[in-house]
Amino acid sequence: MRLSCPFCGPRDSAEFTILGDAGVTRPDPDAPDAPAAFFEAVYLRDNPAGPHREYWYHGAGCRQWLVVGRDTVTHEIFDVTLARRP
């Protein structure tokens, strides 16, 4: 598997570390349903077989956090972009 880093170009996957599902956002701790929302954010995952958006960290390169679109069945990588706040 090779990731095309937007800053460094195509690099071996061993240079990167995965964090996990990029669809997870930190819930509002002051919301009335905060305990349930935090439980979902910390523990529950869609875990799809197919396209998956995930955070990777390019630790042995530009040290940027990236969002990678990747197919979990074929390991095909669709796109790699810089992670940003929505």
Added chain:
Amino acid sequence: MRRSIFSLALNALTGHRLWRPTWRDAVPKPEYDVIIIGGGGHGLATAHYLANVFGIQRVAVLEKSWIGSGNAGRNTTIIRSNYLLPGNNAFYELSMKLWEGLEQELNYNAMVSQRGIVNLYHSDAQRDAYARRGNSMRLHGVDAELLDRDQVRAMVPFLDFDNARFPVKGGLLQRRAGTARHDAVVWGYAAAASRRGVDIVQNCEVTGFIRNGDAVVGVETTRGSIRAPKIAMAVAGNSSRVAALAGLRLPIESHVLQAFVSEAVKPLIPGVVTFGAGHFYVSQSDKGGLVFGGDIDGYNSYAQRGNLPVVEDVAEGGMALMPMIGRIRLLRSWGGIMDMSMDGSPIIDRSPLPGLYLNAGWCYGGFKAIPGSGFCFAHLIAKGEPHPTAAALRLDRFERGYLLDEKGQGAQPNLH
């Protein structure tokens, strides 16, 4: 035919023409008392204990491919019960005790071989951690011995004891641990369940659930609708996909774990040896191949194959531990899909939907747990309450904060 020395002699003298299939490849009926989704070790063991121990014979096991084609055929066949935490300890020891009587119970040679496992330690801190784990095991009636360097050297003299970075300082030994023949475990459970009337249905993939309000009352499959008041999932690797058919999200991610076998060599490694400074474990099969593995690749995957960086990492771990294997050629490598739970421990519980039961989250420790998992899952399904040794393996432990995190890694599945 019951297997014995006499049946073997009879068949040997008659040219092996009298053998019959050991289990029945069934056509699904429209209705059962219990449907088990997944014809791997856990599903077939559950069917066996339901039929032979808990007296429920109208049971179907639905397998999307052929039985034992998933993780039951992709593991490294190690059995052990060297766990630290009270919620896990008694459960894995129950499983270990069931392994010890398995072949007599099933009348099938599963080649259970209690050749021992030694977890090596390489620092004072690691020795203390292993002493703590060994003490926890002994408090629960599990055998454990803390070995010093000389005792380890007497067992496995070929290690690189004076490795400059990670010298071997000793190990934690469980003598009752060992290996078993993975396919024979599947076939043995299938045979014992089939003898009691359990229908084992192959090439039958579940494509949806039949609902009655909240309750799950049946499954849609590629071979038609099948109804039952109790539906039990034992599909580790694909738990999230099957649960999604019922609208459930689980605290699980699927990851790929690679394993390797070398060419066959003469008897070399007496038991199971694990490297404490990297992640590498090795045993030797009865055919002579070194069976070994290491870490999961670390990214979500359903691909049943991994990437080369982990192959290199495992090989480096092996070379750091036992440089003598450097000239041995690799015969095969493969990947299996692990149900990585958020605390590294499994789930045997009811689901939030009435009628649906969940057996999932085995991470990469599912093989050793097959008998215990089958027994406790069958107990839950038949009696409606968890077996005492599996009472901590609840689905709601994440929400309630009662995690069973052996490694203390937190909710990061690829670190367990």
